[in-house]
Amino acid sequence: MKVANDVTAGPLVSIETVDAVKAMAEIMSQHELSEVDIETDSGRIRMRRGPRIVSQHFPAPPTAVPPIAGGMVSASAASAPSISSAPETTRRLVEIKSETLGTFYSKPNPEAEPYVKVGSRVTEKTVVGLIEAMKIFNEVLAGVSGVITEVLVENQQPVEYGTVLFRVDPS
Numbered sequence: 001m002k003v004a005n006d007v008t009a010g011p012l013v014s015i016e017t018v019d020a021v022k023a024m025a026e027i028m029s030q031h032e033l034s035e036v037d038i039e040t041d042s043g044r045i046r047m048r049r050g051p052r053i054v055s056q057h058f059p060a061p062p063t064a065v066p067p068i069a070g071g072m073v074s075a076s077a078a079s080a081p082s083i084s085s086a087p088e089t090t091r092r093l094v095e096i097k098s099e100t101l102g103t104f105y106s107k108p109n110p111e112a113e114p115y116v117k118v119g120s121r122v123t124e125k126t127v128v129g130l131i132e133a134m135k136i137f138n139e140v141l142a143g144v145s146g147v148i149t150e151v152l153v154e155n156q157q158p159v160e161y162g163t164v165l166f167r168v169d170p171s
Contacts, residue, residue, distance in 0.1 A: 020045060031134055032103060032158055094144045096166040098159040102133030104140075106155040114155070116166070120148045128166060131159065146170035 024036050024047055037046040098104070106114040106129050116128045122142040129140040150167040153159060 021047070034158075092170070093149060093167040094146065094170050095164045096128060096140070096142055096144070096168060098131060098140070098161060098163040098165055100131055100133060100138060101160045102131040102138075102158070104153050104155070104157050104159045104163075104165065105130040105132060105137075106151075106153070116142075116148050116151075118148055118151055122146060122148060122168065129153075140165065142166075142168065144168050144170055 024038070024045065027033070028036055028047065035046070035048045038044065106116075108115070108130070116122060116126070122128065123145045124141065124143055126142040127139045128142050128148075130137045131140055132138075146168040148166055149169045151165075152167070153163065153165050159165070
C-alpha cells in the first residue's frame with residue numbers, strides 16, 4: 001500500500017505517467033479524437049473528452065387524428081393535413097456509412113469541388129469522400145450504383161463507425 005507522506009513508499013503517480021497523459025491529451029487534441037485507450041505492461045490509461053453522446057429514439061407520432069366524442073372536430077384537427085388513402089410510391093434508399101472513425105472530407109483539397117453532391121450519379125467504385133484518422137486518409141467508396149439523394153455530413157466533420165454519410169436511390 002502506498003502512503004502519500006511516506007517517502008520510502010514511492011510516488012503515487014510517476015513523472016512518466018504524467019508525461020504519458022499529457023502526450024495522449026495532445027494527440028487527442030491534434031487528431032480531434034474523443035477517446036483513447038492504451039494498455040501496456042505497466043497498466044492501462046483511458047481518456048475521454050467532451051460529453052458522451054447517447055442516442056435516443058422516440059416513437060413516431062400518430063399519423064391519424066382519433067375521433068372526438070360527440071362528432072365534433074377540433075380546430076387543430078380540422079387544420080391538420082389529410083392523409084391520402086392512395087399509397088405513395090416508396091423509394092428504397094441505400095445508406096453509405098462510415099467504416100471507420102475519423103474526420104470526413106467531402107473534397108480532395110480545400111479548393112476542389114466535392115466528390116459528389118445531391119443528384120450525382122455513382123457506381124460501386126465511385127469515391128464519395130475521404131476519412132482521415134491519424135494522418136491516414138481512406139477513400140470512401142459508394143458500394144452501390146445510383147443517384148445521391150441526401151448528403152448527411154459536412155466537410156471536415158468528425159464521424160464514427162456506422163455514421164450514415166449519404167443516401168442513394170439505386171433505381
